[in-house]
Amino acid sequence: VTSIGIAIAFYALSGMSIAAAVAVFLTRNLLHAVIFVVVAFIGMAGLFVTLSADFLAVSQVMIYAGAISVLLVFAVMLTPYASRDNGNSLFAPVGVLVGLGFAALIGFIATQVAWPAFTGSDLEAQNFTGTVRTIGGALLGDYALPFELASVLLLAALVGAIALVREDER
Amino acid sequence: MNPLTITLSHYLVVSGIVFGLGIAIALSKRNAIAVLMGIELMPTQPLVGHVFVVFVLTVAAAEAAVALAMAVLVYRRRETVDLDRINLMRW
Numbered sequence: 001v002t003s004i005g006i007a008i009a010f011y012a013l014s015g016m017s018i019a020a021a022v023a024v025f026l027t028r029n030l031l032h033a034v035i036f037v038v039v040a041f042i043g044m045a046g047l048f049v050t051l052s053a054d055f056l057a058v059s060q061v062m063i064y065a066g067a068i069s070v071l072l073v074f075a076v077m078l079t080p081y082a083s084r085d086n087g088n089s090l091f092a093p094v095g096v097l098v099g100l101g102f103a104a105l106i107g108f109i110a111t112q113v114a115w116p117a118f119t120g121s122d123l124e125a126q127n128f129t130g131t132v133r134t135i136g137g138a139l140l141g142d143y144a145l146p147f148e149l150a151s152v153l154l155l156a157a158l159v160g161a162i163a164l165v166r167e168d169e170r
Numbered sequence: 171m172n173p174l175t176i177t178l179s180h181y182l183v184v185s186g187i188v189f190g191l192g193i194a195i196a197l198s199k200r201n202a203i204a205v206l207m208g209i210e211l212m213p214t215q216p217l218v219g220h221v222f223v224v225f226v227l228t229v230a231a232a233e234a235a236v237a238l239a240m241a242v243l244v245y246r247r248r249e250t251v252d253l254d255r256i257n258l259m260r261w
Binding site: 018025089131 | 221
């Protein structure tokens with residue numbers, strides 16, 4: 001996609017996401033870390049917008065920046081006297097090295113492989129109108145079985161989470 | 171890579187960096203909830219295919235709910251979520 005606006009938005013949003021993720025690593029306060037995680041998620045949603053993936057951007061904001069961050073805040077609040085700090089364990093150097101290794105590996109593959117260029121003009125050539133209708137059709141058509149499996153997985157996860165934290169009534 | 175023409179490679183490089191940061195956070199934090207934040211950063215990668223991203227979002231939400239329930243449960247049993255002090259299975 002050759003467009004100055006897209007380029008500026010891409011660099012701003014990726015910088016925002018990466019800076020927020022680095023801040024999650026560096027901050028010493030767990031609640032600040034939750035806020036930086038939300039900032040990183042919103043930056044990712046913005047990257048989805050630059051890819052014209054409107055439905056995914058909205059889902060990203062609702063599920064990650066909304067639901068999962070609320071869950072994280074709940075978990076922080078439900079562990080009140082636990083240390084609220086965000087300190088590193090003894091394995092921090094190893095963790096940083098492994099993370100750097102994975103980032104370098106993915107970056108190397110991403111720059112070396114000749115990825116197919118799928119641009120906005122290709123989408124227009126296919127009479128592509130919007131992603132919501134297409135995703136809805138795909139989910140209830142070709143991907144109906146994975147869709148049902150995903151709903152069973154969600155139900156099992158919710159029941160499991162409730163069963164785990166339920167107090168025993170003796 | 172021309173810096174003004176944004177291609178798939180650019181997005182994948184950003185994804186790789188955020189994924190690496192997620193791994194670094196998950197592996198090196200002492201607090202279980204901070205580890206979960208690192209784990210949640212990893213699946214948020216743009217560009218996988220729209221339907222597939224929907225499934226990734228579903229699985230990530232399910233995993234977050236169960237993992238946070240486990241963190242609360244561990245806190246209730248052990249009065250801490252400090253992973254350096256949850257060493258029941260250390261030989």
